[in-house]
Amino acid sequence: MFEIIRSAERGRAHFGWLKSQHTFSFGDYYNPKQMGFSELRVINDDEVAAGAGFPTHGHKNMEIISYVLEGKIAHKDSAGNEEILPAGEFQLMSAGKGISHSEYNASNTDRLKFLQIWIQPNQLNGAPGYQQKDFGQAVGLTEVITADGRNGTLTIKQDASLSQLILLASQQQEIQVKPGRAYYLHLINGELTVAEQLLKPGDGIKLTHLTELIAKAGAEPVRALWFDLPG
Template sequence: MINIRRAEQRGKANFGWLKSRHSFSFGQYYDPEQMGFSALRVINDDYVAPGMGFDTHGHKDMEIISYVTQGKIAHKDSYGHEKVLPAGEFQLMSAGKGIYHSEYNASKTGELRFLQIWIQPNEFGQAARYQQQAFEQTGALTAVITPNGENGTLQIKQDATLYRLRLAAGEQVNYPTTETRNTYVHLISGELTLDGQPLQPGDGARITGIGELRLASRTSAVEALVFDLP
């Protein structure tokens, strides 16, 4: 079954310096029907004004993924990491037993846009860990985060894999999921169809009980994130 939630149905937040759309309940936005999907808890589409950002705050026992689609993030944390995350790179912060960090728009003139993603771990109370990497797109679907960190991917503390999907206009690919796994697709840009059902940017799709999924672009190039979840 494919259950699509449209971009305009997402929660909204506007703090002036931060504008965000929430795929699931987060902060002041609460919907008991939108508390996550499998181990996936948060997808926030964040727009951050120049020079602004999130002051130092803490996390515990959560796998936190950031994917920048425009601009750069200036990251600093309590484990001594001071990094810049540019567009196209993935960051995975395993909060473990506890970590404090801040995130700011590294530009004083341009807007920052990034996806903030939280996945509940299957290991708790472990040491925190920071990972960051750029990935060459090796095919339509490129694994960037896996449970074991194979083939140079980032390693997550959960039985979950994150793929970046990129399709040229008119291209399609079959994604071999199984009926016992859960799949979630978040469309970043372009027009995508899932087994013929159309998605627009910002749409999210929960997929269950399907053995194979046909992903096809329509009239323009497509970028999306595909989650394989327990």
């Protein structure tokens, strides 16, 4: 079974310094049909103007992932982490019992584009945590976040994993699936056929009750995120 969320169907917010597209209900965008999927709660496609950003604000009991598409994030939090997150890197902040942080465009001249992703944890009120890593640009499916931190991946407090999918033009990738799991794919660049459905940039697809899956790129290279979630 599948359900596609087209890019044009996403919620939109425009605050001058911030342009954002919301896959699921967030802020002033409310869609009762899109309240999340499994433990995945938020995928925001954010564009931040030069020198602007999100001032200090708090989170609790949420696994917050940032993936930079263009530019750099200047991150600072109440746990003492002060980092620069460049394009291509993944950041995972476990809010735990509570953490405050700010996120700014590190450039005064160039825009920042990044995906902000929230996953609900299965461990509550723990110590906050911060992780950051570049997993390269290898062709194929590369795990970047897992529940047990295997093979150098970032460790999330949930029975879930996140992988980056990079394909060359016309390349196809068999993706291993298991009964009882839920899967979500968010397409960043290129065109991709999944479950015989054509996806374009910004589209996402919910997938359940799978026995097999093959993803095939179109005429351009593909970059996507693949979520393996509790069923």
